[in-house]
Amino acid sequence: xxxxxxxxxxxxxxxxxxxxxxxxxxxxxxxxxxxxxxxxxxxxxxxxxxxxxxxxxxxxxxxxxxxxxxxxxxxxxxxxxxxxxxxxxxxxxxxxxxxxxxxxxxxxxxxxxxxxxxxxxxxxxxxxxxxxxxxxxxxxxxxxxxxxxxxxxxxxxxxxxxxxxxxxxxxxxxxxxxxxxxxxxxxxxxxxxxxxxxxxxxxxxxxxxxxxxxxxxxxxxxxxxxxxxxxxxxxxxxxxxxxxxxxxxxxxxxxxxxxxxxxxxxxxxxxxxxxxxxxxxxxxxxxxxxxxxxxxxxxxxxxxxxxxxxxxxxxxxxxxxxxxxxxxxxxxxxxxxxxx
Numbered sequence: 001x002x003x004x005x006x007x008x009x010x011x012x013x014x015x016x017x018x019x020x021x022x023x024x025x026x027x028x029x030x031x032x033x034x035x036x037x038x039x040x041x042x043x044x045x046x047x048x049x050x051x052x053x054x055x056x057x058x059x060x061x062x063x064x065x066x067x068x069x070x071x072x073x074x075x076x077x078x079x080x081x082x083x084x085x086x087x088x089x090x091x092x093x094x095x096x097x098x099x100x101x102x103x104x105x106x107x108x109x110x111x112x113x114x115x116x117x118x119x120x121x122x123x124x125x126x127x128x129x130x131x132x133x134x135x136x137x138x139x140x141x142x143x144x145x146x147x148x149x150x151x152x153x154x155x156x157x158x159x160x161x162x163x164x165x166x167x168x169x170x171x172x173x174x175x176x177x178x179x180x181x182x183x184x185x186x187x188x189x190x191x192x193x194x195x196x197x198x199x200x201x202x203x204x205x206x207x208x209x210x211x212x213x214x215x216x217x218x219x220x221x222x223x224x225x226x227x228x229x230x231x232x233x234x235x236x237x238x239x240x241x242x243x244x245x246x247x248x249x250x251x252x253x254x255x256x257x258x259x260x261x262x263x264x265x266x267x268x269x270x271x272x273x274x275x276x277x278x279x280x281x282x283x284x285x286x287x288x289x290x291x292x293x294x295x296x297x298x299x300x301x302x303x304x305x306x307x308x309x310x311x312x313x314x315x316x317x318x319x320x321x322x323x324x325x326x327x328x329x330x331x332x333x334x335x336x337x338x339x340x
Contacts, residue, residue: 112164242297255318
């Protein structure tokens, strides 16, 4: 019986790297193994930053995601955080994920404004995923997602501060928050759970108060991965004052348009009452307490409320309540128009 000749096994070609601009990390981010998730986060950080090498010594950084890729990535990141089950692990991961905002440094973006606007696309992906998935979060996981929201809010403030409070960048961030469909401060999208604007209004002033007096005063503090390389900072640039009214404008718009009376009451109580009826606004910065033109930041916020209440489209009931609050806080005593 003759021997049958064995057919030589075909050589298996190495898998070619994907040509997509985003690394294929989705299944790794949602892995049940913490070590796999950790490695995926590190690869993502290398991809988003200008780091020339990833953890394995390969690949280039400075990547940018299109909207579809961003949505896929954030679905993976959301469930990456979902899988973290111990308080210390959750805290570390929340810090690591939020620090990605400050590491983003895409190729082709040579100015702080350009880098900030791309980083805000990543922030937008976070908020879209958070609003979309929030209703599926069980009560045992809610606290850690509240913490994640706080960390991302703080990281975004640091991002805007690093841009020297660039009005274009603030407008872009406010557009993310107020996006008609899926924005966390949208008054038009009834699917947005009120828990999110409640929580944001509770933490906004606190997180603003944690910022250093200026982005350039201590560029290396805190010495963590949230700080960019020196090539991305502008230590010699003059520091703009905190544009408080501009930062709060998404809340002011929501205040005048929300159909939910309890939300209106909550916003007044947690944001505007501390600012306008107490001295808490003074703690927001140790320098630049005066706004542009010598007017106090408190006055700027009062003016913002007045102007938003006078715009066409604001709800009558909201306008009356806000105008009453405005007068109680001293509005109209120095020649301001009282007739909205």
